[in-house]
Amino acid sequence: MAARPEPLPPGGLAKLAPGSSCAYFFDVDGTLLEIKPRPEDVISDEDLRLLLVALAAVAGGALALVSGRMVDDIDRIFAPLAFPAAGLHGAEIRFPDGSRTCAESAVMDEARPKLRDFVAAHPGARLEDKGATLAIHFRQRPELEGEVRAFLAGFAQGGLAVQEGKLVAELKQGQYNKGAAIAALLEAPPFLGRRPVFIGDDLTDEKGFRLVNEKGGLSVRVGPPENATEARLRLNDPAELRRELGALVAVC
Ligand SMILES: O=P(O)(O)OC[C@H]1O[C@H](O[C@H]2O[C@H](CO)[C@@H](O)[C@H](O)[C@H]2O)[C@H](O)[C@@H](O)[C@@H]1O
Numbered sequence: 001m002a003a004r005p006e007p008l009p010p011g012g013l014a015k016l017a018p019g020s021s022c023a024y025f026f027d028v029d030g031t032l033l034e035i036k037p038r039p040e041d042v043i044s045d046e047d048l049r050l051l052l053v054a055l056a057a058v059a060g061g062a063l064a065l066v067s068g069r070m071v072d073d074i075d076r077i078f079a080p081l082a083f084p085a086a087g088l089h090g091a092e093i094r095f096p097d098g099s100r101t102c103a104e105s106a107v108m109d110e111a112r113p114k115l116r117d118f119v120a121a122h123p124g125a126r127l128e129d130k131g132a133t134l135a136i137h138f139r140q141r142p143e144l145e146g147e148v149r150a151f152l153a154g155f156a157q158g159g160l161a162v163q164e165g166k167l168v169a170e171l172k173q174g175q176y177n178k179g180a181a182i183a184a185l186l187e188a189p190p191f192l193g194r195r196p197v198f199i200g201d202d203l204t205d206e207k208g209f210r211l212v213n214e215k216g217g218l219s220v221r222v223g224p225p226e227n228a229t230e231a232r233l234r235l236n237d238p239a240e241l242r243r244e245l246g247a248l249v250a251v252c
Helices: 012-016 046-058 073-080 111-120 142-155 180-186 203-214 238-251
Strands: 022-028 062-065 085-088 092-094 098-102 126-129 136-138 160-165 168-173 195-200 218-222 234-235
Touching: 012 218, 022 046, 022 136, 046 062, 046 203, 046 238, 062 142, 062 180, 073 092, 098 195, 098 203, 136 142, 142 160, 142 168, 142 234, 160 203, 180 203, 195 203, 203 218, 203 234, 218 238, 234 238
Parallel strands: 022 062, 022 195, 062 085, 195 218, 218 234
Antiparallel strands: 085 092, 092 098, 126 136, 136 168, 160 168
8 A cells, every 4th residue: 555655774775685585676767877858868877887786796696677668778778787677667578598578569550650740749748669668758848747648548548558757658558567577577586586675766666566565575665755655665866775785785
């Protein structure tokens, strides 16, 4: 049930989520990295890459990135690293052995030209065509929010659903979500048998929080305290998450 998350207790993630027994799942935008004006502005720095490599090592490789972005875009951000990953809110998964699943993009063929036309008619709005999902960003014109959401709601039928996010709304296939993606990754070694830890910041992460709660894991939301969430615990921002992960790696 959604409620206000608690701050981390003393000892933080180093105490709550040791690398010897946990599997780590991280959202990207707003969690590992700060939000930027445009999606392509986001890129990992060397410190974060080294931190994630160190954490993956102490967890026996049980670290995955779980994002609304395409897996190829996640790889661009963290290059040359290529972690196990779920992209497109779970519609795309790359398992630790390198095998991949990806939802059909043809399901968006009817909607795609209509979204293009909408964006062309609304300067400042932007279409991010991710194949199996289509996102309309309105960060440059936040006043378009109501119009974008109402427009996309008209496509929410026949298995399609709208995923809301930070100054973005997106058309996806309803059966895919981050909870199902984390559950699928947890079936595969080296995730199998480990306690899941999921850290995210946005509406798309709520099903991931619920899944790890059901599995007895740890759910942590990055962001202000006032919003109700399925996550049980809270961190202020990506910088605090980095400090926590640094401390965790240091004690392992
Ligand atoms: O699940 P995430 O890893 O958090 O990805 C969610 C969406 O992230 C990107 O959009 C968001 O971040 C952009 C860069 O900081 C920002 O400009 C935009 O306003 C945000 O909505 C990405 O572009 C989307 O595809 C992801 O679904």
